[in-house]
Amino acid sequence: MLTLDRVSCHFGGVTALDQVNLTVLEGQVFGLIGPNGAGKTTVFNLITGLFPPSEGQLTFQGQSLLGLASHHIATRGIARTFQNIRLFSEMTLIDNVIVGMHTHLNYLIWDAVLKTPRFRTSEREARAQAQQLLHRVGLGDSPLELAGNLSYGNQRKLEIARALAARPKLLLLDEPVAGMNATEKNTVMALIETLHQDQLTVFMIEHDMRFVMGLCDTVAVLNFGRIIAQGSPSAIQSNPAVIEAYLGQEDT
Amino acid sequence: MDWSSWWSTYSTLVLSIGVYGLMAISIYITLSCGLLSLANAAFMGIGSYVSAVATMQFELPFSLALLLGTLTPSVVALIIGVPVLRLSGVYLAMATLGFGEVVRVVALNLDITGGPLGLNGIPLLTEWWHVLLALILVLILLNALRHSKIGRAFEAIREDETAARLMGIATHHIKLLAFVLGAAIAGLAGGLNAHYTFTLSPGNFGFENAVDILTMAVLGGIQGLIGPLLGGAIITLLPELLRSLEEFRMAANGVILIAVVLFLPQGIWDPRRFRRWLKKRATHVDA
Amino acid sequence: MLAQQIVNAISLGSVYALFALGFTLVFGILGVINLSHGGIFMLGAYAALLLISKFFLPFWIAIPVAMIFSGLVGLLIDVLILRRLRQRQASHLMPMIATIGAAILMTSLAQGLFGSEARRFPLEMFNDENLKLGNITIPLLQAGITTLSILLMLLMVWVLKRTRLGQALRAIAESPRAAALLGIPVERLFYLTSFIAAALGGTAGILIGLSFNAISPFMGQPMLHKGIAAIILGGLGDVRGAVLGGLFLGVAEVFAITFLSSEYRDALSFGLLFLMLLWRPQGLFGASATRSA
Ligand SMILES: Nc1ncnc2c1ncn2[C@@H]1O[C@H](COP(=O)(O)OP(=O)(O)OP(=O)(O)O)[C@@H](O)[C@H]1O
Numbered sequence A: 001m002l003t004l005d006r007v008s009c010h011f012g013g014v015t016a017l018d019q020v021n022l023t024v025l026e027g028q029v030f031g032l033i034g035p036n037g038a039g040k041t042t043v044f045n046l047i048t049g050l051f052p053p054s055e056g057q058l059t060f061q062g063q064s065l066l067g068l069a070s071h072h073i074a075t076r077g078i079a080r081t082f083q084n085i086r087l088f089s090e091m092t093l094i095d096n097v098i099v100g101m102h103t104h105l106n107y108l109i110w111d112a113v114l115k116t117p118r119f120r121t122s123e124r125e126a127r128a129q130a131q132q133l134l135h136r137v138g139l140g141d142s143p144l145e146l147a148g149n150l151s152y153g154n155q156r157k158l159e160i161a162r163a164l165a166a167r168p169k170l171l172l173l174d175e176p177v178a179g180m181n182a183t184e185k186n187t188v189m190a191l192i193e194t195l196h197q198d199q200l201t202v203f204m205i206e207h208d209m210r211f212v213m214g215l216c217d218t219v220a221v222l223n224f225g226r227i228i229a230q231g232s233p234s235a236i237q238s239n240p241a242v243i244e245a246y247l248g249q250e251d252t
Numbered sequence B: 001m002d003w004s005s006w007w008s009t010y011s012t013l014v015l016s017i018g019v020y021g022l023m024a025i026s027i028y029i030t031l032s033c034g035l036l037s038l039a040n041a042a043f044m045g046i047g048s049y050v051s052a053v054a055t056m057q058f059e060l061p062f063s064l065a066l067l068l069g070t071l072t073p074s075v076v077a078l079i080i081g082v083p084v085l086r087l088s089g090v091y092l093a094m095a096t097l098g099f100g101e102v103v104r105v106v107a108l109n110l111d112i113t114g115g116p117l118g119l120n121g122i123p124l125l126t127e128w129w130h131v132l133l134a135l136i137l138v139l140i141l142l143n144a145l146r147h148s149k150i151g152r153a154f155e156a157i158r159e160d161e162t163a164a165r166l167m168g169i170a171t172h173h174i175k176l177l178a179f180v181l182g183a184a185i186a187g188l189a190g191g192l193n194a195h196y197t198f199t200l201s202p203g204n205f206g207f208e209n210a211v212d213i214l215t216m217a218v219l220g221g222i223q224g225l226i227g228p229l230l231g232g233a234i235i236t237l238l239p240e241l242l243r244s245l246e247e248f249r250m251a252a253n254g255v256i257l258i259a260v261v262l263f264l265p266q267g268i269w270d271p272r273r274f275r276r277w278l279k280k281r282a283t284h285v286d287a
Numbered sequence C: 001m002l003a004q005q006i007v008n009a010i011s012l013g014s015v016y017a018l019f020a021l022g023f024t025l026v027f028g029i030l031g032v033i034n035l036s037h038g039g040i041f042m043l044g045a046y047a048a049l050l051l052i053s054k055f056f057l058p059f060w061i062a063i064p065v066a067m068i069f070s071g072l073v074g075l076l077i078d079v080l081i082l083r084r085l086r087q088r089q090a091s092h093l094m095p096m097i098a099t100i101g102a103a104i105l106m107t108s109l110a111q112g113l114f115g116s117e118a119r120r121f122p123l124e125m126f127n128d129e130n131l132k133l134g135n136i137t138i139p140l141l142q143a144g145i146t147t148l149s150i151l152l153m154l155l156m157v158w159v160l161k162r163t164r165l166g167q168a169l170r171a172i173a174e175s176p177r178a179a180a181l182l183g184i185p186v187e188r189l190f191y192l193t194s195f196i197a198a199a200l201g202g203t204a205g206i207l208i209g210l211s212f213n214a215i216s217p218f219m220g221q222p223m224l225h226k227g228i229a230a231i232i233l234g235g236l237g238d239v240r241g242a243v244l245g246g247l248f249l250g251v252a253e254v255f256a257i258t259f260l261s262s263e264y265r266d267a268l269s270f271g272l273l274f275l276m277l278l279w280r281p282q283g284l285f286g287a288s289a290t291r292s293a
């Protein structure tokens, strides 16, 4: 579904990614792990078109993503969350989710001005769906609260709801449970499992090993911009190069 | 004082409140989309000149002149918006200020705009209800947009443009829409303005005017449509109210700007603050 | 003739550069566009005028005193306005609006106190001595103005590049937070920057007042426009860029008056600015202006 073919990315003198090859298959829950600064978030930024790779190819469903603007990539069916939460904090929870549906609201400006039936139904349905999504991530109780007032963990959940609102084919989650307590982690874990059952492809970055090993069917390990290992969770856990990379980090 | 003499004394003031309400709304649109554009005074100038020339030299009917006065700045905004809106923050403010100066100097040097003397003897065609109708239509339009995907996209872009783009919002189109809409409303206000002030000169649309318009929106507050209207009314009335201060009248304007930024950063009309007050009241009553 | 024009251009450009230098310093270090810089420029000119014509101070005392006065005005604006906005981490719009307010206030006060008409320095101050270099005549006054502004600029560049103070300021420009962690007294250096920038702006006002011998409450606004154009041409926050931008603007204006009609002179700075922003928004020396996530 998604392939990165020899993708490199340089920032000035820093090589954030070096000849990275990755393939995410349809229906997979794919995990990307690696020490801090390994280049994981950069992979997501390249996929979502925030900046172009220095070299290499990115393809999604057989079509190249290179040169596409971010919003076009989004309409192709890729949605994401952010490591450093980027909600619209002055907007209500439900409006945050409805913004995620932007591309699916098919009315024109005139429909909004004249309040045509098309506008009304489309808005009504959007609101209902958004409410459902809020329920799904466990935030259905106070849809009119401002996003900025949520706790850290709930903000992460709202980001997931907002990303799901775009009805993506591929969902990118950047450290979805960072800063969450154990109960919150379990609810997110359950949520991702249901998404997986609904055939959604999930590509996530996460430091929490229990979480990654419990959910992912394939895990890739990035270290200093290179993929050093890839395989099933159990194979990764016993891979000497991976242990070396993580131990090396703990030493410093 | 009877009605007709009151009206003949104050009609200009009343019409100005409406016209500057429109101007404050025009800059509110771009601000609500996170764009600090200072070009609206220039768009107002373009609208004024185009519609005044249309009625004076081409003797077009007023409605057609207003239409031209609305469309011309929109087209200009569409053309310069594409490159200029790549900029953000202070760069955009500076570029639009630069554009405003260019427009002013062009008006100063063209024959059709009357050069430095400007235009005189513009027919007095604007009636009070024209301004009222324009305000009502603009408010209906914007209120509808505010509660649609367009309004939400404006707000999303203001809060986090990158995140908005990753939600699939074509941010550059939306920003261009805000810019052009602001220009159209400013042009309409300009056309109405030209036909009750009798004269027009390039000086009316310079930096000071751009700042005044910005002040209206910031003073009133940009949380909704009421704030800009309120700010427009206050700034228009202020010189009348402060007449006794004479030379120091402008000083009051300066002090107000500073005070608003320091003490009322959300502006006067801030529904959220009102709600907080209500809540506090309610808890007091409970206790 | 051409040589004469070049001399005029450099003279005018060096004062613009001095003004732009203060303006860009505030942006580079405080991260704020201070739109009251034109007002400070105007007040500096009035201060010198009063000291000379009312208090009969000699030239060489009046100018430094007026400089310090302008600096104090800038400091006052920082303490009363900018500091509060820093504490609140207000958006970039807020300092711009508040300093526009301060500029309006200053203009209006000057208008109320000194009247709207242009005022002049006492004529006996100006002797007609000229420097002669080949067939170019340079009035002594013009030579003095140019020398002073160039000296002040060199002093500033030296301070920024070669001293510990300059090093600290550059660290703040890079990141105030990191500078604070290094133990640099960030807040105090913000005050100092505002003071220095305003002193430079005020000096530019004195020099422009002297060279055109006309001081009015409204002289700040057009100068502010030129300052904006100069620092954008050079790249916001870049000292070298501001100096070159100011010089370039002086040259462009002098030659525009010579070869085009004088009405277009004022359009020139903004026309250039407008084109520059479309072509290269970060200016000649600025780093990238469009930053993403
Ligand atoms: N926009 C950018 N400009 C310059 N350098 C960048 C940029 N984005 C990332 N980098 C650099 O690229 C490297 C990889 O960063 P990245 O954020 O991808 O790491 P990460 O694996 O997500 O780390 P973490 O676990 O801390 O989130 C880092 O050295 C970072 O400083």
Ligand SMILES: [Mg+2]
Binding pocket: A040, A041, A042, A083
């Ligand atoms: Mg990361």
